[in-house]
Each structure stands twice: as C-alpha cells, then as structure tokens.
Amino acid sequence: MSFVEDSQNTAPGGVPVNKRSGAQKDAEVGQKAVKRLQTELMQLMTSPAPGVSAFPSADGNLLTWRATIEGPEGTPYSGLTLKLSFEFPKNYPYAPPTVLFRTPIYHPNFDFSGRICLDILKDKWTAAYNIQTVLLSLQSLLGEPNNKSPLNGEAAKLWDQDPTLFKTKVMERHKDLEDD
Amino acid sequence: MYQPEPTAYLQVSTGYAMPHTLPEYTFDETPLRLSDGRGGSSIGAGGSSSSNAAATSALLYGTPLFSNTNSAGIGPAPPTSGSSTAPAPAHSHTFHHQQQQQHHQHPPQQHRTRNVARTVPSSVAASSSRIHQHPHQQHHRASLPILLKMEPNSEDIAAQEAAAREYQQHFEVHNLETRRHIHQSSACALDAFHFHSGPLIGKKTPSTAIVEEYAKADPIYVQKTMVLPQTYSDYRPVQGDGSCGWRAIGFGYFEALIKTRSKARIDAERQRLESLTPVLENVGGFPSYLLQDFVDETFSLLQKLADLANHPDQAMSALEEVFNTPDVSSCILYHLRMLASSYLKGNQDQYAAFVTTNTGVEGYCKEVLEHHNVELDHLGLTLLVNVLLRDAGFVLEVAYLDRSPGSEVNTYRFPEEANGRHPSELGPIIHLLFRPDHYDILYIPEPVDLQVHRVASFSHRYEIENSPMAAMHNFGGPVNMETLAMIPGFGTPTPGSLAAAPPILDTTPSPLSAYSPSPVSPWATAPPPYADPLQQQQHQHQQHHQQPPTAPMPIPMPMPASSAAAVAANTMSLAVSAPPQTHPLRFSEYCQLPEYVENNTWREQTLQTTTFKNSHFNVAHYNNPNFQPEEYKPESDDHHDAPPRASTRKRGSV
Numbered sequence: 001m002s003f004v005e006d007s008q009n010t011a012p013g014g015v016p017v018n019k020r021s022g023a024q025k026d027a028e029v030g031q032k033a034v035k036r037l038q039t040e041l042m043q044l045m046t047s048p049a050p051g052v053s054a055f056p057s058a059d060g061n062l063l064t065w066r067a068t069i070e071g072p073e074g075t076p077y078s079g080l081t082l083k084l085s086f087e088f089p090k091n092y093p094y095a096p097p098t099v100l101f102r103t104p105i106y107h108p109n110f111d112f113s114g115r116i117c118l119d120i121l122k123d124k125w126t127a128a129y130n131i132q133t134v135l136l137s138l139q140s141l142l143g144e145p146n147n148k149s150p151l152n153g154e155a156a157k158l159w160d161q162d163p164t165l166f167k168t169k170v171m172e173r174h175k176d177l178e179d180d
Numbered sequence: 181m182y183q184p185e186p187t188a189y190l191q192v193s194t195g196y197a198m199p200h201t202l203p204e205y206t207f208d209e210t211p212l213r214l215s216d217g218r219g220g221s222s223i224g225a226g227g228s229s230s231s232n233a234a235a236t237s238a239l240l241y242g243t244p245l246f247s248n249t250n251s252a253g254i255g256p257a258p259p260t261s262g263s264s265t266a267p268a269p270a271h272s273h274t275f276h277h278q279q280q281q282q283h284h285q286h287p288p289q290q291h292r293t294r295n296v297a298r299t300v301p302s303s304v305a306a307s308s309s310r311i312h313q314h315p316h317q318q319h320h321r322a323s324l325p326i327l328l329k330m331e332p333n334s335e336d337i338a339a340q341e342a343a344a345r346e347y348q349q350h351f352e353v354h355n356l357e358t359r360r361h362i363h364q365s366s367a368c369a370l371d372a373f374h375f376h377s378g379p380l381i382g383k384k385t386p387s388t389a390i391v392e393e394y395a396k397a398d399p400i401y402v403q404k405t406m407v408l409p410q411t412y413s414d415y416r417p418v419q420g421d422g423s424c425g426w427r428a429i430g431f432g433y434f435e436a437l438i439k440t441r442s443k444a445r446i447d448a449e450r451q452r453l454e455s456l457t458p459v460l461e462n463v464g465g466f467p468s469y470l471l472q473d474f475v476d477e478t479f480s481l482l483q484k485l486a487d488l489a490n491h492p493d494q495a496m497s498a499l500e501e502v503f504n505t506p507d508v509s510s511c512i513l514y515h516l517r518m519l520a521s522s523y524l525k526g527n528q529d530q531y532a533a534f535v536t537t538n539t540g541v542e543g544y545c546k547e548v549l550e551h552h553n554v555e556l557d558h559l560g561l562t563l564l565v566n567v568l569l570r571d572a573g574f575v576l577e578v579a580y581l582d583r584s585p586g587s588e589v590n591t592y593r594f595p596e597e598a599n600g601r602h603p604s605e606l607g608p609i610i611h612l613l614f615r616p617d618h619y620d621i622l623y624i625p626e627p628v629d630l631q632v633h634r635v636a637s638f639s640h641r642y643e644i645e646n647s648p649m650a651a652m653h654n655f656g657g658p659v660n661m662e663t664l665a666m667i668p669g670f671g672t673p674t675p676g677s678l679a680a681a682p683p684i685l686d687t688t689p690s691p692l693s694a695y696s697p698s699p700v701s702p703w704a705t706a707p708p709p710y711a712d713p714l715q716q717q718q719h720q721h722q723q724h725h726q727q728p729p730t731a732p733m734p735i736p737m738p739m740p741a742s743s744a745a746a747v748a749a750n751t752m753s754l755a756v757s758a759p760p761q762t763h764p765l766r767f768s769e770y771c772q773l774p775e776y777v778e779n780n781t782w783r784e785q786t787l788q789t790t791t792f793k794n795s796h797f798n799v800a801h802y803n804n805p806n807f808q809p810e811e812y813k814p815e816s817d818d819h820h821d822a823p824p825r826a827s828t829r830k831r832g833s834v
C-alpha cells in the first residue's frame with residue numbers, strides 16, 4: 001500500500017519527505033487530513049454511536065486507526081466483537097480510507113483477507129463520510145449483506161439457503177484477537 | 181501554456197505496439213520530443229527535469245563532439261531548414277539559440293524533424309553510434325517531458341512510447357501519474373493528460389496562446405479560436421483534475437469580489453455564506469462538526485480579501501496562493517459542492533427532473549455533486565450559479581468551444597435571465613471557456629484605463645518632463661536602443677518612434693512637431709506601476725478641484741442583493757453612477773480647439789460602456805485633431821507616409 005508509506009512520511013514526527021519539491025505541499029496535505037481526523041476523534045469521543053468505536057492506533061500516527069464493531073443483535077454475528085483497521089490517505093477526506101477486518105470473518109461481502117466490498121469505501125466515497133458513518137454502514141452490512149455482488153460466493157449462497165450452516169461457519173471462522 | 185488539442189492522438193498511442201529497443205531510431209527521434217517547447221512548458225515538473233538533464237549531460241559529455249550533439253539534441257529543436265543536414269559542429273550553438281527563439285513560431289515541426297532524422301548523415305549518425313557506448317545519455321534525454329502534440333504517425337508514437345517506457349523510472353512522480361492516466365484510456369484520461377499539469381490555477385495568460393494551441397486542429401476549432409482573442413484578451417488555465425469547473429467558478433467569484441474593491445461587499449458576501457451554513461446542515465444533511473472544516477477556509481479567505489479590499493493586487497496574489505494550496509482549495513471547493521448539493525436538496529421540485537444519474541436526487545448529490553473531483557455538469561453549474569453567484573449579483577458567461585457549426589464560440593449566460601441583455605445592465609460577469617469536459621477562465625479587456633492615461637498625461641505633463649524617463653527623449657548618445665531594431669516592426673528607435681505608439685494612445689493632443697519631444701505617449705505606454713500613482717494623484721486633484729467629485733470606482737453595493745430585482749436595481753445604479761465625464765482636465769496650450777473640449781463631453785460618455793472603453797474599436801483618438809492613423813503598407817514600407825511621422829520612420833524599417 002504505497003500511499004500508506006507516503007502518508008507516514010508526512011505524519012508529525014515521521015521521517016521528513018526528502019528530495020521532491022512537492023514535499024512541502026504533501027506535508028501540508030497530510031496535516032489537513034490529521035486535522036480532520038482530530039475533529040472526528042473529538043466527535044467520536046463526545047457522542048459515540050452505539051456498537052462501534054474507533055481510536056488512533058497506539059503508535060501515535062493519526063493516519064492509522066483501530067476500530068471495533070459489536071455484532072448486532074439478531075444477526076449471526078451477535079455477541080462477537082470485530083476488529084478493523086483504518087488506513088487514511090494523506091488527502092483524506094477527499095479519498096476514502098482503506099478499511100480491513102482484522103478479525104477473521106465469514107460474510108458475503110468480506111473476503112478471507114478481511115477486505116471489504118462496500119461502495120462508499122470505493123467510488124461512492126464523498127468527503128462528507130467519516131469514520132462513524134463507515135462503521136455504521138459496516139455494522140448494518142453485517143445484518144443485511146449485499147448478496148448481489150459477493151466477495152465470498154459461498155457465504156452469499158448459504159446466507160440465503162442455510163442460515164444454520166452459515167452461523168456455524170461464522171463461529172468457526174471467528175477468532176478473538178488480542179488487543180495490541 | 182500550450183495544451184494539445186483534444187481527441188485522437190493519445191488514444192491512438194495506446195494502440196500501437198511498442199518495440200523494446202530502437203536505439204538508433206530512438207535517438208533520431210529524440211529531438212522530436214525536445215523540439216516542441218510545448219511539452220516542457222505544459223508539464224511543470226517535466227520542465228525542471230529537462231534543465232537538470234541538460235546540465236547533467238553537458239557535464240557528462242563535455243568532449244567537443246558530444247557537446248555539439250548535445251546542444252543540438254537538448255536544444256528546443258533540430259535545424260529548421262527542411263532538407264538540411266544535422267548541424268555542423270561549428271554552428272550547433274548558433275542553431276541552438278536560434279531554435280530557442282523560433283520554436284514557438286513553427287508549430288508543425290514534426291515533419292521537419294522527421295526529415296532531418298531521415299537525412300541525417302555523419303554527425304548525428306556518429307553520435308548515435310556513441311550512444312551505445314554511453315547509455316546514460318539516453319536516460320537524460322528521456323527524462324525530458326513527453327511531447328503532447330504529435331502527428332498520428334505510428335513511427336513517432338512507437339518511438340516515443342518506447343523511449344518513454346524505457347525511462348519511466350526517471351520521470352517525476354507527476355509524470356508517472358499522468359502516464360497512468362493515459363493508459364487507463366477513456367476520454368476522461370485524455371482530459372486529465374491535457375490539463376492535469378501545472379498549478380491548480382494558472383497565471384493570467386494572453387488568450388492568443390489558445391489560438392496557437394489549436395492552430396493544427398479541426399478547422400472549426402481554428403476558426404473559433406482565431407476570433408477568440410478579439411473578445412477575450414486573456415485567459416487563466418485551470419487544472420483539469422475533475423474539479424476544474426468548480427474551481428473556475430469559485431476563483432471567478434472571489435476575483436469578482438476583489439474587483440469590486442469594496443470591503444462592505446465582501447463582508448456582506450461572507451455573512452450571506454455564513455447564513456447558508458445552517459442550510460448545509462439542515463437541508464444538505466452534512467454533519468456540522470465536519471462541514472465546519474470546509475467552510476472555515478472559505479470564510480477565512482473572504483476575511484483576507486476583505487482586509488485587502490483596497491489592495492486588489494495583493495488580494496489577487498493571496499487568492500491565487502489559496503487556490504494553489506491543495507488542501508485549502510479542496511476545502512473551499514467542497515464548500516461549493518455542499519452549497520450546490522444543499523440547494524438541490526432544498527429545491528427538488530424544480531430540479532429533480534434534470535438529475536443525470538438514475539439514483540435520484542440523493543444519489544446524484546452523493547455521486548456527482550459531493551463526490552470529490554467529479555466534474556461540474558450542467559445541472560451542477562446551474563445550481564452553483566443560483567446559490568453562489570446570483571445572489572451576489574454576479575453573472576456567469578460560458579463560451580463554448582466545440583465543433584458545433586459557427587465562426588465563433590457560442591456564449592450562454594447564467595442565470596438564464598441575464599441572456600440577451602447588455603453587459604452594462606448586468607453585474608460583474610465571470611467569463612469561462614468551456615471545452616468538452618474542461619473549464620478555463622477568460623477575461624475581457626479591462627474597461628478602465630483610457631481616460632486615466634489621458635488625464636494623467638495632461639495634468640502632469642510638467643512633472644513627467646522632469647522625470648528621467650522624459651529626459652531620455654532628449655538623448656543624444658548614451659542610450660543605445662539599437663537592439664530594439666532587431667524586433668520585427670520596430671524601427672530604429674528614436675524618441676518619435678517611441679511616441680508613435682498604437683493609435684489608441686494618440687488621443688493626446690501631441691503633434692510631434694508642436695512640442696517634440698513628447699513625454700506623453702511613452703508614459704501612456706508605460707506599465708501601470710507608472711500610471712497608477714499618477715492616477716491616484718489625479719483623483720486627488722479631482723477631489724480638490726471639482727464639486728461634486730466624480731466617482732473613480734463603481735459605487736460599492738451596501739448590502740448583498742437578496743433578490744433579482746434588487747440586483748437589477750443595483751446594477752442599474754452602477755451603470756448610472758459611472759463617472760460622468762465633465763473633465764477636470766487642465767488642457768494644455770497644445771490643445772488648440774475649444775470645440776473639442778465641448779464635444780468631448782458627450783463623446784466621452786459613449787465610451788462608458790464596459791466593453792467599449794478599452795477596446796481597439798474605440799474612436800476616442802479621433803477626437804485628437806492631429807490624429808494620424810498609422811497604416812501598414814508592406815510595399816511602401818520605406819515611404820514617409822505622414823509628415824509628422826516622417827522623422828520617426830526615417831531610419832526605421834530597412
């Protein structure tokens with residue numbers, strides 16, 4: 001993920017970007033993203049949404065976050081805690097963050113590497129979306145998968161045909177992660 | 181800045197096979213890419229790399245033979261004489277310099293270049309063989325920018341592709357991105373390639389650049405662009421990254437505010453936009469804590485402009501800086517997007533039918549309006565004009581440059597009701613040039629300066645005469661302006677020939693015979709830095725000597741006009757309040773005709789229309805009883821066609 005490396009260069013305290021004349025501007029862009037993320041962090045702390053949480057990762061780099069989603073009641077994921085990682089590009093919020101499930105998850109729209117197929121994280125992203133809206137979208141996706149364009153075809157099939165087996169597969173796949 | 185004509189070539193380029201190695205050929209064709217200064221000037225990053233390359237390779241190949249071939253290769257163009265051979269070593273530097281001067285004047289160079297490449301005998305061939313011994317040389321060359329405009333010739337393209345690919349790693353990141361765009365193909369990528377370079381907002385440039393750019397295009401384009409500079413003196417390139425429409429209108433809006441020179445007006449606009457912020461939240465549905473980041477940038481820019489209201493030049497450079505700072509301008513543009521989106525959501529009845537996506541108003545807002553770097557379409561433009569410009573009293577006029585039949589660009593004004601009305605009835609007009617999928621900003625000539633020059637020159641004649649500039653007119657020896665004679669059209673400069681400036685400046689009653697040397701015209705031709713202080717002094721004069729004082733500027737609107745009627749009323753009052761020309765001039769003794777002074781009063785008023793004042797159609801100079809039109813007669817170039825000018829042209833054109 002090349003842009004992640006770039007953005008780490010421009011993060012506060014990171015290695016200063018070398019050689020390129022655009023370095024100054026890149027740094028400014030990164031700072032703008034950081035400012036926005038601070039705003040979002042403030043918002044998440046002052047008015048948290050139920051069932052989701054997010055916080056910058058421990059290394060002090062505001063461009064990478066850790067998030068959790070509580071599996072909603074009445075879904076196969078009820079009672080499970082799912083962990084995710086957010087990587088923000090330096091032109092955030094004009095480009096979407098890269099979001100991955102770190103917890104292994106069995107779901108029609110997520111693959112076994114934790115990659116997510118969600119339009120607002122791709123071409124439908126707008127700068128008005130934010131971490132909270134992404135998490136809430138993912139949470140609702142847990143209960144209402146988009147089976148028309150599955151990443152995991154087997155899961156999509158089972159969701160419709162055999163909910164019990166689906167639940168079993170979910171539990172098999174699930175593994176609680178240690179906090180890092 | 182050159183930008184190639186849209187269509188065909190680049191699409192073609194992706195279709196051709198790219199031979200892996202074409203050493204000889206690559207070298208032969210290398211000057212082709214270099215030959216066109218356009219590549220360098222249109223790709224900002226590339227330009228610097230080319231100069232680096234020149235420097236480095238000069239270092240590396242310092243031997244006589246190499247320095248010769250290098251200078252031929254790295255210079256902007258190969259020898260021009262169509263059938264000629266490669267530059268002889270002894271002359272190569274001369275060629276180099278000549279080419280630097282000439283390469284702009286000769287757009288269709290590729291033919292020549294190819295000819296040269298085929299007929300190259302000895303020296304280039306020799307040096308191409310050396311290339312095999314010095315592979316690095318190729319690297320330096322290839323890091324020069326890609327030629328944008330090319331003949332649809334497979335050889336050229338193949339060679340360029342090969343060269344470009346071979347040295348891809350040497351490209352600046354910028355170029356890499358651009359190339360990636362190309363290979364993703366699609367019309368969009370074409371646009372991106374053409375315009376995705378340089379600053380976000382470019383410098384104001386004479387619009388003749390557009391003419392040159394289209395010189396080889398489709399005849400309709402040629403015709404339309406040829407007449408473009410008659411209406412629009414300048415244009416400002418806008419980067420085509422998908423936000424150019426938003427950026428162009430946003431920039432035009434702030435620029436129009438600057439031109440009002442009214443702090444009250446700018447403050448009023450800021451208050452108006454601030455009052456729209458709750459609408460963004462309530463109607464637009466944007467979370468307030470997020471939209472604050474965006475709108476704050478707009479407001480701080482408006483605050484800055486308000487503080488600089490009396491210093492338009494500083495305000496303009498501040499504006500350019502803000503718009504060229506990516507994150508700040510992104511915020512402002514997103515503010516505009518949110519405004520348009522909220523306006524649509526609040527006026528669904530009116531606009532829902534025009535939504536271009538099949539996802540309804542919500543989907544359209546998400547996918548088009550609020551989506552970063554999605555281009556402004558017609559609906560978006562209408563919305564933005566309604567929410568941003570209309571209530572500010574500004575009018576948007578778009579000139580459409582396309583292949584539609586006609587001899588000039590079609591223009592259309594927004595809001596709709598502004599069409600078919602005289603510009604003097606309207607508020608400030610923001611001009612845009614639309615080419616398919618791209619907007620640039622256009623400028624009509626500034627309707628300001630004519631009287632200013634006259635006034636300044638009349639009343640300050642004596643001060644001017646004392647100035648060093650005036651002293652130059654008495655020059656006997658020390659000032660050597662021979663070099664001017666090298667410029668085509670300039671004669672050997674004498675004081676008179678300096679005075680024999682464009683006819684529009686001959687409004688001054690300055691028969692050269694009567695009081696030569698005339699200090700007037702040279703000053704009138706002098707750039708604004710000279711004219712401005714005089715102008716200001718003159719305004720003070722007016723305040724002193726005349727009651728009531730004429731208003732030098734349009735009267736600032738006190739409050740934001742909140743309805744079209746109010747706008748109309750305001751603009752009317754603007755038109756009326758334009759300075760009625762009762763002249764505070766102290767006419768010199770050289771102005772011999774008293775009736776001229778009287779007639780002048782009404783004549784001057786005809787010049788008050790915005791478009792006419794500074795236009796070359798202006799006939800104000802006919803008021804000058806001594807006016808002599810200057811005619812260009814190629815065959816009688818050596819003749820003394822007008823007695824007062826005879827002396828001025830005597831040594832002139834040979």
